[in-house]
Every structure is written in structure tokens, then in C-alpha cells.
Amino acid sequence: xxxxxxxxxxxxRQALDAARMAAADERLxxxxxxxxxxxxxxxxxxxGPIEMGREIHAIVRELTGNADPYRAAKxxxxxxxxxxxxxxRRYVHDAADPLRAAAALAAAGNVIDYGPNxxxxxxxxxxxxxxxxxxxxxxxxxxxxxxxNRQLLYIADNAGEIVFDRLLxxxxxxxxxxxxxxxxxxxxxxxxxxxxxxxxxxxKLAEVISSExxxxxLLLQHAGAVVRERFDRASLILAKGQxxxxxxSEERAPLFFLLKAKCxxxxxxxxxxxxxxxxxxxxxxxxxxxxxPSAGAR
Amino acid sequence: xxxxxxxxxxxxRQALDAARMAAADERLxxxxxxxxxxxxxxxxxxxGPIEMGREIHAIVRELTGNADPYRAAKxxxxxxxxxxxxxxRRYVHDAADPLRAAAALAAAGNVIDYGPNxxxxxxxxxxxxxxxxxxxxxxxxxxxxxxxNRQLLYIADNAGEIVFDRLLxxxxxxxxxxxxxxxxxxxxxxxxxxxxxxxxxxxKLAEVISSExxxxxLLLQHAGAVVRERFDRASLILAKGQxxxxxxSEERAPLFFLLKAKCxxxxxxxxxxxxxxxxxxxxxxxxxxxxxPSAGAR
Numbered sequence: 123x124x125x126x127x128x129x130x131x132x133x134x135r136q137a138l139d140a141a142r143m144a145a146a147d148e149r150l151x152x153x154x155x156x157x158x159x160x161x162x163x164x165x166x167x168x169x170g171p172i173e174m175g176r177e178i179h180a181i182v183r184e185l186t187g188n189a190d191p192y193r194a195a196k197x198x199x200x201x202x203x204x205x206x207x208x209x210x211r212r213y214v215h216d217a218a219d220p221l222r223a224a225a226a227l228a229a230a231g232n233v234i235d236y237g238p239n240x241x242x243x244x245x246x247x248x249x250x251x252x253x254x255x256x257x258x259x260x261x262x263x264x265x266x267x268x269x270x271n272r273q274l275l276y277i278a279d280n281a282g283e284i285v286f287d288r289l290l291x292x293x294x295x296x297x298x299x300x301x302x303x304x305x306x307x308x309x310x311x312x313x314x315x316x317x318x319x320x321x322x323x324x325x326k327l328a329e330v331i332s333s334e335x336x337x338x339x340l341l342l343q344h345a346g347a348v349v350r351e352r353f354d355r356a357s358l359i360l361a362k363g364q365x366x367x368x369x370x371s372e373e374r375a376p377l378f379f380l381l382k383a384k385c386x387x388x389x390x391x392x393x394x395x396x397x398x399x400x401x402x403x404x405x406x407x408x409x410x411x412x413x414x415p416s417a418g419a420r
Numbered sequence: 421x422x423x424x425x426x427x428x429x430x431x432x433r434q435a436l437d438a439a440r441m442a443a444a445d446e447r448l449x450x451x452x453x454x455x456x457x458x459x460x461x462x463x464x465x466x467x468g469p470i471e472m473g474r475e476i477h478a479i480v481r482e483l484t485g486n487a488d489p490y491r492a493a494k495x496x497x498x499x500x501x502x503x504x505x506x507x508x509r510r511y512v513h514d515a516a517d518p519l520r521a522a523a524a525l526a527a528a529g530n531v532i533d534y535g536p537n538x539x540x541x542x543x544x545x546x547x548x549x550x551x552x553x554x555x556x557x558x559x560x561x562x563x564x565x566x567x568x569n570r571q572l573l574y575i576a577d578n579a580g581e582i583v584f585d586r587l588l589x590x591x592x593x594x595x596x597x598x599x600x601x602x603x604x605x606x607x608x609x610x611x612x613x614x615x616x617x618x619x620x621x622x623x624k625l626a627e628v629i630s631s632e633x634x635x636x637x638l639l640l641q642h643a644g645a646v647v648r649e650r651f652d653r654a655s656l657i658l659a660k661g662q663x664x665x666x667x668x669s670e671e672r673a674p675l676f677f678l679l680k681a682k683c684x685x686x687x688x689x690x691x692x693x694x695x696x697x698x699x700x701x702x703x704x705x706x707x708x709x710x711x712x713p714s715a716g717a718r
Contacts, residue, residue, distance in 0.1 A: 127449050148425070152425060156462075159428070159460035159463075162454065
């Protein structure tokens with residue numbers, strides 16, 4: 123998606139958050155903000171927020187010399203989520219509709235995002251996601267497609283959140299679906315990398331591949347050939363989180379978004395309230411008659 | 421005061437609000453944000469938020485050709501406040517401590533500010549200001565100084581708010597104090613001008629003079645000679661609102677600030693919660709032994 127003008131103040135705020143996370147002193151924070159402002163001054167009006175995020179975090183890394191400002195925050199998120207995992211797994215196991223419970227929890231986990239709101243409340247997000255009418259969205263369509271697919275490309279978002287993704291991965295495995303789990307090509311914001319996937323046990327459940335790019339969303343034009351090819355061939359794709367929605371919302375692909383809408387711009391685009399958890403087929407989802415045979419052929 | 425780094429995202433947000441208020445189309449809004457971003461990229465780290473506000477609103481006027489984007493909003497604020505005025509005047513009249521009631525209401529009126537938060541709630545602000553322990557601040561010192569002064573320089577902030585100022589002006593007049601009321605030199609944000617002072621009846625109660633500058637705060641280095649001279653000679657000054665606090669907080673002068681702290685940066689500097697109403701002597705207030713004789717001599 124194109125960045126909306128409401129994103130511009132947020133770019134500055136995210137740059138400041140990232141500069142502070144990288145422990146830059148005041149003067150360096152000021153230089154980072156000036157560099158980001160210069161970037162905004164030259165930013166093409168059709169460019170997207172993830173392109174800007176990619177540049178912002180590259181500037182922060184370059185000026186601070188800190189290659190992974192969110193390293194400690196990511197490790198803490200993984201640990202916090204892993205501590206909750208046994209209870210959440212039992213919750214899913216005992217649920218009347220385990221797939222729905224796992225999807226709702228995976229969406230709730232998307233609150234662990236240092237981009238839109240670094241002061242998130244994970245227990246509250248879990249409570250809300252389980253209380254919300256999650257199935258009212260595109261879960262029935264997703265469920266149907268799971269029945270006719272043996273493979274799924276799962277595009278991950280954040281550290282910590284991927285523990286919640288694991289609950290859903292387990293449900294997919296129970297249904298005989300092989301998952302390829304796509305993580306970022308290196309540390310950017312608090313997004314999950316191969317190291318995070320390994321730390322929370324996902325490498326044992328799924329094939330994990332890297333985007334080979336450090337954008338806080340999957341930008342296909344910057345991603346490696348392996349991911350691009352998997353994306354083009356996939357019969358079913360699940361993209362987690364706001365960042366992947368921002369970078370992939372206009373793709374024509376058999377693609378679902380599973381996320382928590384954390385800012386007014388994204389909530390407005392999805393037609394939901396800020397804070398809502400959403401499972402939504404992409405607008406460019408191929409029509410069913412085109413989709414089913416092609417899915418079968420893959 | 422110097423702009424804090426937390427002000428930078430807010431500069432972009434205020435520029436976007438102002439562009440929309442000026443009815444710029446999307447493309448023009450984008451151009452305005454790019455110009456403001458270029459300004460931020462070159463902004464000196466010691467410059468203040470009001471210097472930036474001055475530039476932002478000049479850019480919006482220049483690019484949209486709209487000389488007074490907040491004209492309708494200001495007229496509506498004046499009318500809204502005038503409709504409340506008779507009841508508020510009775511409230512002050514009947515109060516056990518009319519000066520305190522009028523000061524609390526004048527601070528509450530500072531919520532009518534399209535800078536920090538254009539979605540303000542005036543009735544709530546009035547309710548909160550009257551409930552809060554307003555006298556716990558520097559009201560006793562202000563009251564003492566009113567007893568030994570015959571003149572006061574009152575630096576106004578916003579349209580609508582000045583109706584609330586009128587309540588305090590009336591209290592000052594009852595105490596035999598002649599007020600000179602300083603307004604902006606021309607439309608900028610929703611700040612009060614001579615036209616606004618006339619529209620709400622203040623020209624009949626006080627001498628009204630213009631800053632001869634279009635900053636959303638009183639920047640003495642840009643103000644006209646008349647205001648600068650009055651400021652230097654004044655034995656007692658009351659500066660209303662966040663904008664005047666931002667531009668005058670470091671002045672060494674017999675100066676009080678009366679405002680509602682509407683953003684985290686200002687609230688932190690004042691050591692209060694966001695939303696608090698404050699009457700506070702300037703940090704650079706001359707010590708009492710220097711002040712009293714000089715005040716008497718003026």
C-alpha cells in the first residue's frame with residue numbers, strides 16, 4: 123500500500139523510538155531525525171510505509187553502529203510469549219474450535235510490535251482477541267481452503283508473536299499441511315529472523331526460509347529469489363501482522379492477512395476499529411473458479 | 421524553550437492538520453509535508469517549537485494561498501465560548517474565591533487550541549479545571565503581586581479562550597488593575613488577533629495591542645517594538661497558554677504562565693500530568709527583594 127499522509131508524523135515517531143532503542147544520545151537522535159526528515163522531504167507520494175521503515179532502520183543502524191537495536195526487546199518478547207505458551211496451547215487444545223482459537227491467538231500476538239505502538243499490553247490483547255467475534259471474518263473461507271491444500275506459505279512478522287504463530291502452525295500440521303515459514307533476512311525493528319524462529323522451536327515444525335531483506339514487511343521487489351519464487355507458486359499464503367499487510371495488501375495472490383489493526387490508517391483501510399483482530403482475504407485474491415484448479419495443480 | 425525531539429513528529433502532524441484545515445487537496449498536503457520535512461532536516465537543535473510553528477503556518481499559507489485557514493474555527497470557538505460566558509460569569513461572581521475561579525476557567529479555556537490537540541473537549545476541560553486543586557500552584561504569589569501592582573501585561577493565546585480570559589480581566593479590573601492585552605499580529609493557527617479581541621468584547625475592557633508577528637506564541641525577537649518595550653517595562657506579566665509558555669519560559673521577567681498542559685513534553689517540563697491546569701511563576705522570575713521595589717517604581 124501507499125503511505126498515507128497520516129503515516130508521515132508516525133515515521134518521525136518510529137525513527138525517534140528506534141534511535142532511542144539503539145541507545146543513541148540526544149545529539150545522535152537529532153541527527154537521525156534530520157536524516158529521516160530529509161528522506162520524507164524526498165519521499166515519493168506513491169511509496170509505501172514499509173519502504174520508509176526499511177530506510178529508517180537502515181539510517182538508525184548506520185548512524186548508531188548498532189546492528190540490532192531491538193535484540194534485547196526481541197529476546198524478552200520471545201521469553202514472555204514462551205512463558206505463556208503451555209497455557210495457551212492447552213486453551214487451544216480444549217477449545218470447541220481449535221483452529222479459530224489458534225488464529226485468534228496468533229492475531230493477538232501481533233500486538234508485540236515496536237513499530238506502531240511500543241507500549242503494548244500483551245495480556246489485554248489476548249483477552250480481547252479471545253472475546254472478539256473472530257470467526258465473523260474470512261475464517262470460513264480460510265478453513266475451506268485448508269481442506270483443499272497440503273501446503274501453506276506463512277509470512278511471519280515479529281519476535282514473540284511467532285510463539286503465537288506456533289499455536290497455529292501446530293493446528294495446520296494436525297490437518298496435514300506443510301508450512302514454509304518466512305522470516306526477515308536480518309534484524310530490523312523487532313521482526314522475527316531465523317534465530318528467533320529457532321529460539322521458539324519453529325524450525326522443528328516448519329521449513330524456515332529468509333526473505334534475504336531487512337524490511338519490516340515482505341517487499342517482494344527486495345526479497346531474495348527463493349521467497350519470490352515460493353510466493354508466486356504458493357496455492358495458499360498467510361501473511362501475519364501489520365507490516366506484511368502494508369507491503370502485500372495489493373498483491374494478486376491466494377493470500378490471507380492475519381493481524382491486529384494497531385493504527386488508525388490500517389484500521390480504516392480494513393474497515394475495523396483500532397485494536398481489532400482480523401483474518402481477511404486479500405482484495406486481489408483470485409476468484410474461486412480460478413483458484414481451485416490452480417491450487418490443485420501445484 | 422528548545423524543541424524536544426518528541427516535538428518533531430508533532431510538527432509533521434500539526435503541518436498536516438493545518439494543511440487540511442486550509443482545504444489543501446492530497447497532493448498539496450503532500451507538498452506541504454515535504455516542505456516541512458525539509459525544514460525539520462535543517463532545523464537547528466537549539467531552536468524552539470514556536471519558531472517551527474511560525475514557519476509551518478507560513479508554508480501552509482504560502483502553498484495554499486489561504487491567509488487564514490482557521491478563520492471559521494476561530495469564529496466558532498468565539499461563539500461557543502460566548503454562549504457559555506453568562507453562566508461562567510455568574511459562577512465566578514458566586515464563587516467563594518472569584519479570582520481563583522476566574523483563573524481556573526481562563527486556564528481551562530486554553531484547551532481551545534488547534535495545535536497540540538484539535539479534538540478538544542471544552543465542557544470536560546471546564547469541569548476538570550473547576551474540580552482540580554488549582555490554588556495549590558502559584559496563585560498565592562500572583563494574588564500578592566496583584567495587591568502591589570496597578571498594571572498587568574496579559575499575553576493572550578487563542579480565539580475562544582479569550583472569552584475565558586475576559587472573566588479574569590474583569591476580576592483584575594475589579595481590583596483596579598489596568599490590563600494591556602497582547603494578541604498576535606495576524607492570523608496564525610487559531611490564535612487570537614485584534615479582530616477576535618473585538619469580537620468578544622475585550623477591546624472595551626483592556627488596551628489591546630498586537631505583537632506585529634504571526635507566531636503561535638510571543639517570540640520577542642520577532643515582535644514589534646511596542647510589545648518588546650512593554651514586556652521589558654512590565655512589573656507583572658501573565659502569559660496564557662502553551663504557545664506563550666514555549667516561547668517565553670526562559671525569559672527573566674516578572675512573568676506567570678497560566679495554561680493547560682496539553683502534551684507530554686510540556687507536562688513533563690512543568691512536572692504535572694497531561695491535562696493539568698497550571699498557574700506558575702516563570703523560573704526566571706526576579707527574586708522578591710529585587711521585584712518589589714522595582715515593581716513599586718514602575
